[in-house]
Each structure stands twice: as C-alpha cells, then as structure tokens.
Amino acid sequence: MRTVFKKPRAMTKRPMHYCPGCTHGIIHRLVGEAIDSLGILEETIGVASVGCSVFAYDYFNCDMQQAAHGRAPAVATGIKRVLPQRTVFTYQGDGDLASIGMAEIVHAAARGENITVIFVNNAIYGMTSGQMAPTSLIGQKTTTSPRGRSVKDAGYPIKICELLATLEGPSYLARVSSHDPRHILQAGRAIKKAFRMQKEKRGFALVEVLSTCSVNWGLTPRGAMEWLAENMIPTYPLGVYKDVTAKEGD
Amino acid sequence: MTKTLIRGNEALAEAAIRAGCKAFFGYPITPQNEIPDYMAYHLPLRGGVYLQAESEVSAINMVYGAAGTGTRVMTSSSSPGISLKQEGISYLAAGELPCVIVNVMRCGPGLGGIHPGQGDYFQAVKGGGHGDYRLLVLAPGSVQEMADLTTLAFDLADKWRNPVLILSDGILGQMMEPVEFSPEEGPLAMDKPWATTGAVNRKPNVINTLDIVPESLEKKNYALLAKYERIKREEIRWEEKKISDADLILVAYGTSARVARSAMDLARGKGLKVGLFRPISLFPFPYPQLKRLACRKRQFLVIEMSGGQMLEDVRLAVEGRSKVHFTNRLGGMVPTPQDVLETILKIREGGGPGENSF
Secondary structure, eight states, X not given: OOOOOXXXXXXXXXXXXXXXXXXXXXXXXXXXXXXXXXXXXXXXXXXXXXXXXGGHHHHBSSEEEEOOTTOHHHHHHHHHHHOTTSEEEEEEEHHIIIIXXXXXXXXXXXXXXXXXXXXXXXXXXXXXXXXXXXXXXXXXXXXXXXXXOOHHHHOOOOOHHHHHTTSSSOSEEEEEEOSSHHHHHHHHXXXXXXXXXXXXXXXXXXXXXXXXXXXXHTOOHHHHHHHIIIIIHHXXXXXXXXXXXGGGTO | OOOEEEEHHHHHHHHHHHTXXXXXXXXXXXXXXXXXXXXXXXXXXXXXXXXXXXXHHHHHHHHHHHHTTTOOEEEEEOHHHHHHTHHHHHHHHHTTOOEEEEEEEBOOSTTOOSSBOOTTHHHHHHOSSSSSOOOEEEOOOSHHHXXXXXXXXXXXXXXXXXXXXXXXXXXXXXXXXXXXXXXOOOSOOOOOTTOOSOOSSSOXXXXXXXXXOHHHHHHHHHHHHHHHHHHHHHOOOXXXXXXXXXXXXXXXXXXXXXXXXXXXXXXXXXXXXXXXXXXXXXXXXXXXXXXXXXXXXXXXXXXXXXXXXXXXXXXXXXTTSSEEEEEXXXXXXXXXXXXXXXXXXHHHTTOOOOTTOO
C-alpha cells in the first residue's frame, strides 16, 4: 500500500469544529502543507486570533499563542522580536484584522515586521452569528445590516491588500480564493511563498484568502462557493498586490 | 558600593536591564517618558530589544507575545495609558505570563493632568481589567526603591507566573536621589517549560486564555484564586516607623508616605506619639499587620493623593477596632507635611476630619 494523501505533520488529529461549507479547514490545511514543505514545524510559533478560527491552536501541531481580539500582529511582533530565528505567523479573520485590529496590522506591515499573516476574509462575523464586517459587500444582508449594507450608513468595504500595498514595509501581499480546486492550489502556492519570504528575512507577508460562511450567508455549501465567485471576487480582485521578489523572476 | 545620582524613572529602567529584562515595548506618555527613552538607548546595547508600539494596546500585547516565550519583558505607561492596557493585562494574568508593568501615576480621571496622583489604586489592586484576577502590586517610596522593587518585580513575576505592577507616581519618577544598584544578573537560569519557543524535541506548547467548557474553566479559576491566596500568605511587604508607642498611625504609600514621614517628624517634635505604616506591597495588602496594630486607644490617619482608595483597605484591615481618619489632595496637588500636621493636631483635639471627609 502506498500513502497518497494524509494530514500534514503540521496539523493535529483533532476534529475541526467548523461548519459545513466553511473553507477554514481547507485554509488550515494549506498552512499546514506550507509549513511541512518548508520543513519548519519545530521552529514555528503560530498566533490564533479571535473569531471562528480562535481554536486554531487546537489544529496546528506547533507552539501556539492565542491573542486578544485584533492583537495578533502585536503578539506576533513580541514573539518575533525576541526569537528572530523562529517562524511566526498569525491566522486572522476579517473582523479581527480589518476592524478591531486595523492599527495592529497596519503598523506591523509598516514596520516590515518579519512575520507571515494569513488573513481569511469571508465578509461577515461568523463566530458571533453573522453580523456585518468591515469587509461585508454593499447590499449584503447580515444580522446588523438586515436591509443590506448601505453606503449611507456603513460606508464601503475595506480592501486590505490594496490598502497595505501603499506601504513600503510589506514584502508580499496577495489575494487568493478558496472556492474551487484551481484557486485552492493557487492559494497554497501564495501561502507557501508568504512563509518563504519570512525565512528569507524579507519582511511582512500577507495572504488574503477569500472564504465562505454558508451558515451565516444563508446558503448551501455549494451555493456559498458560487456566491463567493460571483460576488466577492468582483469587489476583491484576486492577484499579487506586492512582491519584492518579482523582479528576481521568483 | 558606589551610588549614582539618578532620576526615578531612569533608576527603574537601569534596574530592569540589570534584572535581565530583554524586551521593552512602550508608548510615549508623561510623566514616564524617561523609561522608554532610557530603554531605547541602552537596551539594544545590552542585548535586548526596544520597540515603540503604535499604542499602549499594542505594547501590552507585544509584552504578551514576548512573555509567552519566557523572555523577561517590561512595559511602562502612566494612568490613561494603563487604562488602555487593561484588556491585555487581564489576558496576561489569565495566561499566567510573567512580566513587569510600570504605572507612573498622574492625576485623573480622563486625560486628567500630567502632575502626580494616586487615583489608580483601585485599578491596580482590585482588578482593573475584566474577570477574576490579581496582579502583584509594589509601591516604591524612593528612587532607591524604584530600582530595588523593579529587581524584585522580575523575580516575583517568574516565581508566581503572574504580571507584577509597579505603582509609582510622577514625583518618584521625576525626582533624583542617590541609588545603589544591584549587580547585573547573568543569563536567566530559570526553566520555563511552558514557554512557546518552538517545539523542538517536545510536544507543542499552547498559551491560551479561552476555555468554553465551564467545568474546566472553573477549575482554572479556582487554581488562580489558590495562587493568589498563597501570594497573600508569602509576599506581604511593609515598613513601620515609630509604631510601638504611637497612638496615631499615619498610613500612606509612595509619595504620600514621604510627606507622611516628614509630618510624623514634625509631630514627634511637638511630643506627639505619631507613627508611620507604609504598605510596600499593595497586593497583597498588609491586612494582618494593620489589624494587629488596631485597638480602641489607637487611631489611624490615611493620606493619599486620591479620593480615598487605599482608605477602604485600611478600614477593612482594622475591622472597626480603631477610628480611621483621612486627608488628601487631588488634581496633581501634593499634601505638605504642614497640611498633614494640622490634620494630626485636629485629631489630637478630638476633632479630626473623620472618615468621610472626601
């Protein structure tokens, strides 16, 4: 018998709590595969944030710290500054990173803090049962925008990659999606690159992964994948927003 | 040993470096700026890391990250900034992460003023952030103690796996006095098997403050309370002056204790039997030591630069056995020894402001 598929070493055997149709599990696996492929499990310290992915500390098989809401980039900075040889990553949702943690992420990026950030954007607060996020789309119905997000009341969605790309600190900024196999493979490559940038001491790297929340979007798992492709990608175009190695033909 | 004439804030910073502090995360606020200034210059030259955070909120969370690696780490701020740190402090206490936090108190509430105050006593000793937790709280009374209690703070933080708060004030931070420093400590010998340093040849470590299973969180809560009880038994610190024959005992900490001491000397000069009790650890508070002194023939006078916060603990300590008086100044004003002496004289005449003068 030949093993053709198994869990990455960087993941624990614990069953995940995520809802049907949620792509956190896929994105966790991509992070695990990246850590495995770079052979950095023993030197990696992860930082879990607040939101659905708070339990990430149960699923990654490396040292983990759980941070207060929005503060993961500050916690990661504290770790990285005293252990510069270690690989430090944060795993944050859009409420955590783009709302309450906006100061922390912008300043970590501006400092060129040599960490890797996995930013999972599903355009809603999942853990608290479906409130409007800073990334919710215009017109998107949530429990706190029951008639759809209106620009008049709630302004516009925040585009993190575009915003951070104005700074000199980041080495790599990419937006990918998790809604079908082709995009998942792309996302895996981007995440691996974001970890490699840190190993090469190039500074702050962030991958924004568009993700689903079928339960709070009120859709089937399959319907959620389609909704992401049809609605989120036009607002959040996929692509590489910054890559300091691009000229090197990397 | 040689003595160095040095400002309180700088003495504290130098003592921290000597105690093996290897990381400092700060944010500017008066009147504590000399601490980050000193750290920014000296810490990188002596094997440590200095970083100016984007806010007090970020600074305390950087402390959380670094403390989680087992590194000796410190942050400092002043009253409004310490309020901003409260969420992080609650997480540090819940995660049982050793670190040192310095509050060079100014006057409040709100933005208040930049002059010295003692209005953060409740916040420091009763919780401050959310949930059931305690900090060890040390109150220096001189520039020498700004240094000595900082050394002690790092040791207590590691010993108890708990954040330690140094509750100083704007006068102690800004004044200069001669200080004798402890020698610089070598590399920290203490084993911290819980630290997240990379899971090399061991199972992964997790630093986490979330537990959504009530049965298991309750166990953790009781374990924390048991730790605080042991701290109460083992870590009370205080100073007494001319207590044995005193029929009036002044109770004060920090800058107020210095004023109280001068007032005591003035009163003694007039033949009055006045003593001084100075709590050095505010948590744990020296309840048993004050209780032992309480009796009907003895009165207490609490002096604070607050509305009467430590006053409540003194009243709890004496359990109604003694009359407790109170005098204060607020808004950055500092009581003079003469002010306190006048209060002492009123009490001697049988009047006194009583407990509810504020």
